[in-house]
Amino acid sequence: MVTLIAVNQMAAASFVIAAKSIARYKELDNKDFAEYYLIGTMLSMLIALFGGLLIKAIL
Structure with a gap:
């Protein structure tokens, strides 16, 4: 995520988030989980976003 944000690939970063949610879809029925x-x-x-933006600013 940090690398994707640092190289300005926001669409790929959103794909990673979506894929992560799809992978855990069945487990999301449990409220605690x-x-x-x-x-x-x-x-x-958020940590990845700030890290990516920091790297982007430094480079």
Whole structure:
């Protein structure tokens, strides 16, 4: 994700997010898992976004 954002490939980054959700679709029926998964995904994507933007700014 960091690399995709750093090289300005936002469409590919959104594809990764969608693929990750499709892979866990059946497990999202469990409410506890769904909350854990969504918060973890959001946090990791935000960290990747800021990391990618930082690398982009440095280069």
